[in-house]
Amino acid sequence: MVTGLSSPLDLQSAPGDRARLFVVEQAGRIRIVRSGSLLPSPFLDISARISSGGERGLLGLAFHPQYGTNGRFFVNYTDRNGDTRISEFRAAAPAGDTADAASERELMFVRQPFSNHNGGGLAFGPDGFLYIGLGDGGSGGDPQGNAQNLGTRLGKMLRIDVNGAAPFAVPPDNPLAGRAGALPEIWAWGLRNPWRFSFDRGTGDLYIGDVGQGALEEIDVGLASRRGGENYGWNTMEGSRCYSPSSGCNMSGLTLPVTDYGRGDGFSVTGGVVYRGCRMPGYAGQYFYADYGSGMIRSFRLDGSGRATDPRDWTAALGGAARVIRNPSSFGVDADGEIYIVDYDGEVYRIDPAGS
Numbered sequence: 001m002v003t004g005l006s007s008p009l010d011l012q013s014a015p016g017d018r019a020r021l022f023v024v025e026q027a028g029r030i031r032i033v034r035s036g037s038l039l040p041s042p043f044l045d046i047s048a049r050i051s052s053g054g055e056r057g058l059l060g061l062a063f064h065p066q067y068g069t070n071g072r073f074f075v076n077y078t079d080r081n082g083d084t085r086i087s088e089f090r091a092a093a094p095a096g097d098t099a100d101a102a103s104e105r106e107l108m109f110v111r112q113p114f115s116n117h118n119g120g121g122l123a124f125g126p127d128g129f130l131y132i133g134l135g136d137g138g139s140g141g142d143p144q145g146n147a148q149n150l151g152t153r154l155g156k157m158l159r160i161d162v163n164g165a166a167p168f169a170v171p172p173d174n175p176l177a178g179r180a181g182a183l184p185e186i187w188a189w190g191l192r193n194p195w196r197f198s199f200d201r202g203t204g205d206l207y208i209g210d211v212g213q214g215a216l217e218e219i220d221v222g223l224a225s226r227r228g229g230e231n232y233g234w235n236t237m238e239g240s241r242c243y244s245p246s247s248g249c250n251m252s253g254l255t256l257p258v259t260d261y262g263r264g265d266g267f268s269v270t271g272g273v274v275y276r277g278c279r280m281p282g283y284a285g286q287y288f289y290a291d292y293g294s295g296m297i298r299s300f301r302l303d304g305s306g307r308a309t310d311p312r313d314w315t316a317a318l319g320g321a322a323r324v325i326r327n328p329s330s331f332g333v334d335a336d337g338e339i340y341i342v343d344y345d346g347e348v349y350r351i352d353p354a355g356s
Helices: 315-319
Strands: 008-012 019-027 029-034 058-064 072-078 082-089 099-110 123-125 130-133 158-162 186-189 194-199 204-212 216-222 261-262 270-276 286-289 297-302 308-311 328-333 339-343 347-350
Touching: 008 058, 008 339, 019 058, 029 058, 029 347, 072 123, 123 194, 130 194, 158 286, 194 270, 194 328, 204 270, 204 286, 216 270, 216 286, 270 328, 286 328, 297 315
Parallel strands: 008 328, 058 123
Antiparallel strands: 008 019, 019 029, 058 072, 072 082, 082 099, 123 130, 130 158, 158 186, 194 204, 204 216, 216 261, 270 286, 286 297, 297 308, 328 339, 339 347
16 A cells, blocks of 8 residues: 555554545655555654654554544553653644644653653544553563553553543543552553553454563453453463463463464564455454464454454465565554554555455
8 A cells, every 4th residue: 555654663554534534654754645646745653752663663653533523542652751741732633634742732651761662552432441451561571560560651541531521531441440559540450561451443442552571472352341451461471371480370260362373473463443344344353463473364263252363364464475474563444444554664554355
């Protein structure tokens, strides 16, 4: 679809907008793809405010569900000191191609103890609340124990109300609201580095790609029926195996991944999206995901009990022997639910039916 991007990390569409896609570049710009063409001027440029490189940069974008009328959107980035900031911006006009860089309103600041494991994803759930994915703070093995510490935002999935009191409100039905010693904005915990999460448009289930330590990459699913409160296990578990201790760990109360894979298949999972488009009806409900390091692209679907079934490998079909898609850094969907793959090398691809 598009070439010439600089280290793209995310792709989003604004609600109801069938003409444009918005691509996040790591160094601090959001670019617009209009009808298949990359516009020369960025939608937003905050490169002077961020640190970029490695796992830092402008990492995530989410449009308000009423963006078409209020022009509000949200970004997740690491500032000049490497700390995480979740901020709101406003478009000059919702239908226009520029945002007001001076309109920044900070919702959340999270100090990062190390340079890696910043997470970075943002998404509005079907409930209208903003979800935020944060890593465990970095280094290796979670040395500060952040993922299991309910008193820190690190290693968590957060859920906030951006329409409430400033800078944000906590939904009263969050699973830890009112629990002593726990941050009420926490929706789920026990994550190492959630690199891309998304909601199934059909079911409301939350899919998370969580990057592993040295053995396993995992896909976690928060079923909509559970209403949050999952502990995905890190650093007691890495994927479906014990990590600390290396054997005999206590798995009680943990939500294990629906699937994981080892170093023979890749070393850095990129969470994906569930297909709910129109061009390939036979694949409705299939969750596509990838590995940034190996270029692997796979899919599965959940059965009625929440188990991963119908596993498929699309690496050859979508990338070919030449590995056209080398470093898949993100997936995205357009207003019609069609799937796009973002390649860190600078391209965006759309998955189309064979022979189309």
